[in-house]
Amino acid sequence: MTSKRFDLLLILPLAIFTLAFLILPLARLAVEAGSGPGGLANFVAILTEARFRNSLFVTLILAVVTTVATLTVATIAAQTLANRKFLGRGLLLSLLTFPLAFPGVVVGFMIILFGGRLGLVGGVTKSLFGTNVIFAYSLFGLFLGYLYFSVPRVLLTILAAAEKLDPSLVEAARSLGAGPFAIQRDVVLPALFPAMYTAGALCFATAMGAFGTAFTLATNIDVVPMLIYTEFTLATNASMAAAISIALGLITWVTLAIARSHAMRGEGV
Amino acid sequence: MNSPNPTAAVRNGSSITTRGLTKTFNGHRVLQPTDLEIAAGEILVLLGPSGCGKTTLLRLIAGLEQSDGPDMIRFDGEDVSAVPIEKRDVGMVFQSYALFPNMTVAENVGYGLKIRKMPRAQREEETKRLLALVGLEEYAGRRISAVSGGQRQRTALARALAIKPRVLLLDEPLAALDAVLRERLRVEIGLLLREFGITAVYVTHDQAEAMAIGDRIAVMQRGRIVQIDAPREIYHRPINDFVADFVGTMNRVRGSVRAGALILDAGETTARIAVGGPDRETTLCFRPEAARLAVDGGAVRARIRATTFFGATQRLVAEVSPECQLQLDLPSNQSFVPGQIISFDIDPAAILEFKPES
Numbered sequence: 001m002t003s004k005r006f007d008l009l010l011i012l013p014l015a016i017f018t019l020a021f022l023i024l025p026l027a028r029l030a031v032e033a034g035s036g037p038g039g040l041a042n043f044v045a046i047l048t049e050a051r052f053r054n055s056l057f058v059t060l061i062l063a064v065v066t067t068v069a070t071l072t073v074a075t076i077a078a079q080t081l082a083n084r085k086f087l088g089r090g091l092l093l094s095l096l097t098f099p100l101a102f103p104g105v106v107v108g109f110m111i112i113l114f115g116g117r118l119g120l121v122g123g124v125t126k127s128l129f130g131t132n133v134i135f136a137y138s139l140f141g142l143f144l145g146y147l148y149f150s151v152p153r154v155l156l157t158i159l160a161a162a163e164k165l166d167p168s169l170v171e172a173a174r175s176l177g178a179g180p181f182a183i184q185r186d187v188v189l190p191a192l193f194p195a196m197y198t199a200g201a202l203c204f205a206t207a208m209g210a211f212g213t214a215f216t217l218a219t220n221i222d223v224v225p226m227l228i229y230t231e232f233t234l235a236t237n238a239s240m241a242a243a244i245s246i247a248l249g250l251i252t253w254v255t256l257a258i259a260r261s262h263a264m265r266g267e268g269v
Numbered sequence: 270m271n272s273p274n275p276t277a278a279v280r281n282g283s284s285i286t287t288r289g290l291t292k293t294f295n296g297h298r299v300l301q302p303t304d305l306e307i308a309a310g311e312i313l314v315l316l317g318p319s320g321c322g323k324t325t326l327l328r329l330i331a332g333l334e335q336s337d338g339p340d341m342i343r344f345d346g347e348d349v350s351a352v353p354i355e356k357r358d359v360g361m362v363f364q365s366y367a368l369f370p371n372m373t374v375a376e377n378v379g380y381g382l383k384i385r386k387m388p389r390a391q392r393e394e395e396t397k398r399l400l401a402l403v404g405l406e407e408y409a410g411r412r413i414s415a416v417s418g419g420q421r422q423r424t425a426l427a428r429a430l431a432i433k434p435r436v437l438l439l440d441e442p443l444a445a446l447d448a449v450l451r452e453r454l455r456v457e458i459g460l461l462l463r464e465f466g467i468t469a470v471y472v473t474h475d476q477a478e479a480m481a482i483g484d485r486i487a488v489m490q491r492g493r494i495v496q497i498d499a500p501r502e503i504y505h506r507p508i509n510d511f512v513a514d515f516v517g518t519m520n521r522v523r524g525s526v527r528a529g530a531l532i533l534d535a536g537e538t539t540a541r542i543a544v545g546g547p548d549r550e551t552t553l554c555f556r557p558e559a560a561r562l563a564v565d566g567g568a569v570r571a572r573i574r575a576t577t578f579f580g581a582t583q584r585l586v587a588e589v590s591p592e593c594q595l596q597l598d599l600p601s602n603q604s605f606v607p608g609q610i611i612s613f614d615i616d617p618a619a620i621l622e623f624k625p626e627s
Contacts, residue, residue: 171333172367172425174354176381176432186380190371 026246033242042243052227052244059224060251062139063207066146070203071196073147074155079188082162093159096152104145104212111145111217112136137218145213150206154199161195162188201259205252224248282468283435284309285330288341292325292334300325301493309345312462312469313497314483316476316515322492323472324440330470331438332357344435360429360467364441366421368413374424375400375409381432399427402461419450426458430465437462437469443478455481476516480504488512504556509623519554519621520595526551533569533589542568543617551622557584557598559619567612571595573605587611 034040046052081089099107115121115136125133135141165188173187189196211225224244232241285307292300300322307313315323328334330342332354340350349357361367368377379396387395400406403423408416416424422442429437442458443451459482462469473479479486480500487497488511496508507513524533526549531542544553561567571587574594583601588594597613605611 166365166367168363168365168367169369171354172361172363172428173369173380174333175331175357175359175361176428177355177384178380179355182384186371187369190369 026249029242029245033239033246035239037239042240043247045240046244046247055222055224055227056247056251058139058222059208059248062143062146062223063204066143066150066207067200067204069143069147070150070154071200073151074158074199075189075192075196077151077155078158078162078192081159082165083167093156096155099149099152102149104149104210104214105216107145107149108213108216110148111141111213115141115144137221139221141217142214142221142223145217146207146210150203154203157199158192158195161192165191197259197262201256204255204259208252208255209248281433281466282309282437283344284311284346285436285468285470286341286343286346287330289336289338290326290329290340290342291337292322292329293337299492300329301491303494305487305494307468307470309468310466312459312471312482312484314471314473314479314486315489316473316479316483316486317489318474318515321489323474323489326489327438327440327470327472330436331359331361358432358435360432360434360437362422362425362429362437362439362442364444366425366445368421368425368428370413372413373409374405374411374413374416374420377413377424378427378431380428385432395431399431402430403427418446419454422446422454423457426461430467435468437465437467439469439471441472441474444473444475451475451478458482480516486516488515505619507621510554513554513621513623518557518596520557520597521552521554522589522593522595523550523552525549533593542615542620544620544622554621554623555615555619557596558582559616560595560597560599561614561616562599562603563612563614565612568614570610570612573607573609573611575607576605585611587613 033042046056081093102110113119115134117132117134117136119134119136122132122134125131135144169187169191170183173183178186209225211229214221214223214226215229225248228241228244228248231237231244285305287303287305289302289304290300291298291302299320303326305313305326315326317323325334329336329340332349332352336350342348342350344357369380372380375393375396378399379392382392382395397406397409400409403426405420405423405427408420408424413421413424422445425442439458443454446454455478462482471479471482473482480503483500485497486500486503487494488503489495490511496503496512498506503512504516507516507519510519513519522531522533524531526532526544526546528548529543529545531544531553569589571589573585574588575586577584578601581601582598583605585597585599585605586594587597599605
């Protein structure tokens with residue numbers, strides 16, 4: 001009996017946190033979304049109005065592309081790094097964790113330094129071909145920024161899984177005649193799948209909701225977080241902003257939920 | 270001794286020849302130049318303590334490691350040194366089983382056939398046959414996580430045999446199992462390998478397993494084969510102390526030989542043990558089961574320190590002198606108590622004498 005009461009006590013901090021910082025603000029947000037001049041039509045407007053719909057679409061595509069690109073880079077890199085000892089491996093790994101510390105603003109700033117009007121790439125292409133190549137203030141710049149801070153965290157997760165992979169699995173497959181492609185398809189990727197799914201889901205959620213980088217690069221990149229900001233501050237349409245926020249949250253949450261269930265199934269639990 | 274196992278119904282394996290296989294890791298030579306002749310259908314056990322080079326030798330034959338020098342490995346006289354493992358047609362069984370967790374038991378067994386692009390119907394037929402052979406038909410659709418250790422082991426064996434390999438290579442296949450299961454499976458595996466008539470190289474550090482499974486045993490120490498012979502020879506005629514101790518318990522008594530008879534340095538000898546040869550100071554060895562309890566007036570008298578009952582036999586720790594303690598296996602029908610004085614003889618044919626190691 002006492003232990004049961006004690007268990008309740010242990011869960012109390014989480015319960016308070018959930019109530020105070022999650023449920024109450026979310027409820028308030030939902031009320032806000034429905035209380036504007038349009039009422040609940042705000043939610044319908046997200047799908048019917050081209051500006052909102054396009055923004056949602058662009059954000060979704062950007063997040064998917066970022067996730068796929070990040071997973072590709074990280075999975076290849078993780079397999080290269082796993083169980084391979086070389087000079088400077090520790091330094092390389094710690095360098096990879098460096099971008100984890102940067103806020104989105106700094107990442108955006110770095111993309112500008114790299115591909116902006118006075119950026120590195122622009123300078124080089126100007127002296128070589130006479131044209132100043134600028135990509136920082138576009139979706140591509142944003143994509144690069146997301147890639148920059150997504151790759152390290154995804155890589156570290158997949159690397160941990162790759163290092164746990166029993167090397168005799170690959171050897172067994174080889175003895176059975178499997179070539180490198182078959183080994184990837186049948187042995188390595190299925191083993192890395194849970195880690196890839198989990199890391200990919202977090203990468204996707206980040207790319208859906210990140211704001212700082214987009215804000216730094218340009219105020220006219222039409223991603224959902226920017227849209228929420230404009231609706232809220234410039235158009236002072238708080239209820240619309242709230243409705244979009246909820247939509248954004250829902251889409252990301254559903255994606256994460258699916259990812260979680262798939263990752264569990266992949267582990268054979 | 271070198272002849273392949275005569276009970277094999279069919280011959281499915283190649284003979285293996287190696288010449289001068291050598292391996293160095295980080296400046297440390299783990300395998301000294303090794304020559305081997307393994308007959309088709311023979312089961313050779315590589316036995317030795319960890320780090321003796323047995324797994325390295327197995328991996329060289331498999332093609333998972335490259336020899337220091339130019340490799341010289343032949344299957345049925347055909348040089349396979351340059352053939353990568355994917356094409357070498359070797360079946361491998363690992364200590365960790367290395368089963369694919371994302372596949373069912375049947376999918377694991379059929380994987381090699383799938384890679385070989387065998388038509389589905391034929392593949393399923395073949396998989397079924399192999400599952401029946403190892404008694405796993407009813408587990409065909411199970412996930413690997415849903416079958417026991419012994420069943421995993423048999424799945425791994427069936428998977429390796431499915432591709433009809435030229436040689437089967439097993440790396441400590443039973444080490445991860447508990448003692449009872451290990452004992453049962455080593456009998457099963459031995460029978461199965463003989464039924465298949467496949468050439469097999471079997472790595473283990475367990476001498477009982479080696480004796481039960483091998484047609485021949487190669488005892489390895491510090492990167493070289495110390496003795497290679499039939500299990501009976503290895504046990505009863507070990508060529509040195511290392512082999513003698515590795516494959517079983519060995520008693521040692523110091524004494525002098527005078528006129529062909531042994532006189533113990535320690536203890537009371539009431540009778541002499543005939544060993545023959547010139548007069549000399551020496552150490553003689555005998556296994557615990559070479560002792561025969563004497564009714565009266567045996568060759569050696571000793572005081573019992575401890576007894577362990579094994580069922581069929583019992584082992585006595587008997588003290589001839591504080592420096593000379595012996596282990597004796599006697600029939601278990603007679604009971605002994607610590608402190609009791611017994612007198613026993615040693616079967617002269619079972620006495621071994623090693624030349625001092627240089």
